[in-house]
Amino acid sequence: MKLGWKIWLLAIFLISSLILIINLPTSTSMMVLGLFIGILFVLINVKSNFGKILIIFILLASMIFLIYTQTESGLIIKSVELNSTAYNSGLRQGQIITSINSNEVETLSDYTEIINSEFIDEENKKIIIQTKDEEYILFTNTPPKIVLQEIPKTDIKLGLDLQGGSRALIKAQNQSLNYDEIQDLISITENRLNVYGLSDMKVRQVSDLSGNNYMLLEIAGATPSELEELISKQGKFEARIANQTVFIGGEDIAHVERSGQYSGIEGCFPSETGGEVCRFRFAISLTEKAAKKHAEITENLSISTENPEYLSEKLDLYVDDALMDSLFISKDLKGRETTQISIQGSGSGKDRQEAIEDTQQNMKRLQTILITGSLPYKLEIVKLDTISPLLGRKFIRSIIIAGLAALAAVALIVLLRYRKIKLPLALLLTSFSEVLIVLGIASLIKWNLDLPSIAGIIAVIGTGVDQQIVVLDESRSGVSLSLKQRLKRAGFIILGSYATTMFAMMPLITAGAGLLKGFAITTMIGISVGVFITRPAFAEIVKKIVE
Amino acid sequence: MSFKQIYNKNYKFLLLVPLILLLISLFFIYSFYQQNQDFIKKDVSLTGGTTITIYPESQIDLADLKTYLGQESPDASVREITGLRTGNQEAIIIESPLSPEELKPILEDYLEYELDSENSSTEFTGAILSEEFYNQLIRAIIFAFIFMAIIVFIIFRTFVPSLAVILSAFADIVMTLALVDFLELKLSSAGIVAFLMLIGYSVDTDIMLTSKLLKQREYDLDTRLFSSFKTGITMTLTSIAAVVVALLLTASFSETLKQIFLILTIGLCFDLLNTWFTNASILKWYIERKNKEREE
Numbered sequence: 001m002k003l004g005w006k007i008w009l010l011a012i013f014l015i016s017s018l019i020l021i022i023n024l025p026t027s028t029s030m031m032v033l034g035l036f037i038g039i040l041f042v043l044i045n046v047k048s049n050f051g052k053i054l055i056i057f058i059l060l061a062s063m064i065f066l067i068y069t070q071t072e073s074g075l076i077i078k079s080v081e082l083n084s085t086a087y088n089s090g091l092r093q094g095q096i097i098t099s100i101n102s103n104e105v106e107t108l109s110d111y112t113e114i115i116n117s118e119f120i121d122e123e124n125k126k127i128i129i130q131t132k133d134e135e136y137i138l139f140t141n142t143p144p145k146i147v148l149q150e151i152p153k154t155d156i157k158l159g160l161d162l163q164g165g166s167r168a169l170i171k172a173q174n175q176s177l178n179y180d181e182i183q184d185l186i187s188i189t190e191n192r193l194n195v196y197g198l199s200d201m202k203v204r205q206v207s208d209l210s211g212n213n214y215m216l217l218e219i220a221g222a223t224p225s226e227l228e229e230l231i232s233k234q235g236k237f238e239a240r241i242a243n244q245t246v247f248i249g250g251e252d253i254a255h256v257e258r259s260g261q262y263s264g265i266e267g268c269f270p271s272e273t274g275g276e277v278c279r280f281r282f283a284i285s286l287t288e289k290a291a292k293k294h295a296e297i298t299e300n301l302s303i304s305t306e307n308p309e310y311l312s313e314k315l316d317l318y319v320d321d322a323l324m325d326s327l328f329i330s331k332d333l334k335g336r337e338t339t340q341i342s343i344q345g346s347g348s349g350k351d352r353q354e355a356i357e358d359t360q361q362n363m364k365r366l367q368t369i370l371i372t373g374s375l376p377y378k379l380e381i382v383k384l385d386t387i388s389p390l391l392g393r394k395f396i397r398s399i400i401i402a403g404l405a406a407l408a409a410v411a412l413i414v415l416l417r418y419r420k421i422k423l424p425l426a427l428l429l430t431s432f433s434e435v436l437i438v439l440g441i442a443s444l445i446k447w448n449l450d451l452p453s454i455a456g457i458i459a460v461i462g463t464g465v466d467q468q469i470v471v472l473d474e475s476r477s478g479v480s481l482s483l484k485q486r487l488k489r490a491g492f493i494i495l496g497s498y499a500t501t502m503f504a505m506m507p508l509i510t511a512g513a514g515l516l517k518g519f520a521i522t523t524m525i526g527i528s529v530g531v532f533i534t535r536p537a538f539a540e541i542v543k544k545i546v547e
Numbered sequence: 548m549s550f551k552q553i554y555n556k557n558y559k560f561l562l563l564v565p566l567i568l569l570l571i572s573l574f575f576i577y578s579f580y581q582q583n584q585d586f587i588k589k590d591v592s593l594t595g596g597t598t599i600t601i602y603p604e605s606q607i608d609l610a611d612l613k614t615y616l617g618q619e620s621p622d623a624s625v626r627e628i629t630g631l632r633t634g635n636q637e638a639i640i641i642e643s644p645l646s647p648e649e650l651k652p653i654l655e656d657y658l659e660y661e662l663d664s665e666n667s668s669t670e671f672t673g674a675i676l677s678e679e680f681y682n683q684l685i686r687a688i689i690f691a692f693i694f695m696a697i698i699v700f701i702i703f704r705t706f707v708p709s710l711a712v713i714l715s716a717f718a719d720i721v722m723t724l725a726l727v728d729f730l731e732l733k734l735s736s737a738g739i740v741a742f743l744m745l746i747g748y749s750v751d752t753d754i755m756l757t758s759k760l761l762k763q764r765e766y767d768l769d770t771r772l773f774s775s776f777k778t779g780i781t782m783t784l785t786s787i788a789a790v791v792v793a794l795l796l797t798a799s800f801s802e803t804l805k806q807i808f809l810i811l812t813i814g815l816c817f818d819l820l821n822t823w824f825t826n827a828s829i830l831k832w833y834i835e836r837k838n839k840e841r842e843e
Binding site: 164166169208209210212380381382383384385386387388389390394395398399401402403405406407408409410412413414417451452454455458459461462463465466467469470473489492493496497499500501503504505506507508511512513515516519 | 600602647664665666667668669670671672673675676679680683684686687690691692694695697698699702736737740743744746747748750751752754755758759762763774777778781782784785786788789790791792793796797799800801803804807
């Protein structure tokens with residue numbers, strides 16, 4: 001018996017989707033592809049329907065088996081600190097760590113657990129790191145200076161609400177920005193976050209149904225605690241002497257020293273109010289224009305009577321119009337076109353550790369705004385979500401279980417109604433393929449699957465099952481029409497509800513700044529896949545079963 | 548007397564059931580609107596405010612936290628999420644109109660540890676945005692409903708049957724909304740999306756029923772009606788089974804999904820009523836009158 005082209009089409013889509021979803025090296029993908037073509041070839045020569053369904057199931061089972069076995073597990077090394085013990089022992093970027101001291105590592109928490117238990121004291125430890133190809137032995141008293149990442153099992157990108165991270169929706173205070181102004185804002189923000197050391201982020205412009213423009217910022221993974229300040233505070237830096245502006249952040253700054261001997265924490269001391277205070281200092285270079293201005297202003301200053309080492313006025317540093325620090329100006333600088341200036345500031349905390357952290361953060365923040373300059377607008381965060389990354393994994397597992405259980409419930413009802421095991425099996429197979437193809441398309445277009453998208457997939461399964469039942473009943477109706485005509489009728493009903501759903505989803509793409517876009521997009525992809533790929537194949541499978 | 552006979556004798560009276568229910572629902576929503584100045588109770592994602600979800604290190608006494616919060620943020624609400632199988636407390640959800648900077652320190656004082664991006668999730672929506680957001684979602688639903696209505700008219704090109712489909716979808720939404728209000732559910736944006744999903748599910752069965760009754764000519768009206776009844780019931784029952792199972796399994800970890808599935812469950816149950824009492828009865832009435840006119 002020959003298989004119709006519609007079933008072939010479904011099969012091809014299924015295979016491509018799987019290859020798109022699973023994170024496999026290209027060569028393995030090719031092998032998988034070849035394997036499946038082989039299986040399909042066998043499929044043509046199988047006579048019985050039951051055999052065919054059996055083989056399709058074997059196919060699906062082997063797919064799932066492949067997902068769990070063929071994907072690589074372990075931790076990939078993202079970077080190794082130059083000349084560290086780890087580097088000298090031979091560890092390099094791109095290697096995949098599979099075990100440490102014969103304990104398997106699959107997740108980052110596995111790794112931290114082992115490392116934390118080893119390095120509780122300052123003693124030298126022997127660490128055996130097993131990578132995929134080789135074994136490395138380290139003798140060290142500090143954790144290896146490497147940055148690791150878990151190997152993603154699939155190419156499916158998860159949204160922030162599933163993998164953790166933060167999302168901020170930002171608009172200008174008391175004014176609406178046009179497209180170009182938002183683009184400006186985005187490039188400054190990106191620059192600022194890059195300087196700050198954040199790279200895994202996306203900043204883009206979104207607008208809503210009423211035509212408001214927003215800047216949408218998304219950061220995957222852990223959220224820096226000062227995110228809010230970084231993106232919403234204007235970061236206007238001004239250095240003034242006797243209320244005259246000498247230089248401002250951004251345009252007047254030629255260079256900011258961020259490491260080395262001219263940058264860092266100077267010292268800590270107990271504060272008067274309890275706790276600890278630390279001071280930082282870093283050097284900056286001014287542009288010539290700013291240096292000239294400095295010379296002009298200091299020229300007119302006299303030498304302080306109380307502190308003969310310094311000038312009578314101080315250099316006041318303002319951030320967002322609030323005085324941050326006042327620095328003495330050495331009398332040697334009077335009237336000089338100096339380009340090198342040392343900026344100082346402080347941080348505090350309950351104990352020394354906290355004070356050091358706070359000081360480092362303040363320094364980093366100040367350096368960032370000095371480099372990037374101030375934002376052109378006063379901003380307002382209208383929405384800010386930070387989702388803990390911890391729950392993600394558990395969450396996804398629960399969603400998959402819920403999805404499978406829901407499908408099983410559907411299959412049970414179909415079985416009770418039609419009393420034929422093959423029909424619910426075909427129905428399950430179709431729904432399952434639908435989800436796989438939607439996921440395949442999602443990974444192809446790099447769509448971030450978030451919670452609204454999951455709801456969309458659920459809607460797709462729901463309408464999909466509904467339409468399949470229409471197909472089933474039309475094909476079984478005792479009407480004296482040919483089976484083909486009957487299935488055509490089912491097609492009319494299906495196209496009708498397809499059109500209503502497609503159009504119903506459209507407003508949601510932009511409503512609410514597109515935060516629920518995922519729902520609309522996955523639903524539209526899903527029902528299109530359903531109507532044009534899986535449903536025709538299902539009709540054909542049903543035809544074969546009924547005949 | 549068989550089910551068929553009872554139905555054929557009384558189908559016009561059956562129309563009264565959904566009609567009365569629809570009137571009660573509309574009246575209830577009207578009085579709800581009078582009381583609350585809105586059609587629904589909104590959660591902080593739609594009124595503006597902060598939701599903090601804490602994944603606690605040790606069990607938190609809900610009542611104790613409530614009284615503590617009562618002094619600092621009287622409008623705050625506290626809920627807990629428990630594991631379905633274990634019954635253990637998995638998360639605490641605190642909703643408050645305060646901003647995260649105000650709410651966090653209060654909670655940290657109570658918990659005596661810091662809340663960071665690992666042990667908690669924070670969702671904040673500003674008051675202006677949330678209002679805008681809400682208005683746009685409502686607009687999206689109205690647009691969706693109008694689009695749906697236009698398409699239904701294009702498909703069937705006859706007034707009464709198209710109107711019956713639209714009326715039954717409308718009744719689904721109104722009755723579900725009334726029950727949601729009655730249960731005093733606080734809706735989030737996800738809840739509103741659920742209503743959008745409901746439009747889709749609701750017209751599915753109606754379109755199937757109407758095209759079978761109007762476009763097919765084999766067998767008599769009753770046979771076609773009962774065969775579509777069988778199909779439609781299977782469609783809706785599978786949907787209900789799926790959403791109820793999903794509701795039970797997801798309620799313990801996701802407020803968003805819980806709300807979507809709960810609203811869908813309610814809506815689909817009303818859809819059974821509206822498709823087979825409202826829509827089917829109107830259609831049968833319409834077709835029989837048409838047939839009679841033709842005979843005369």
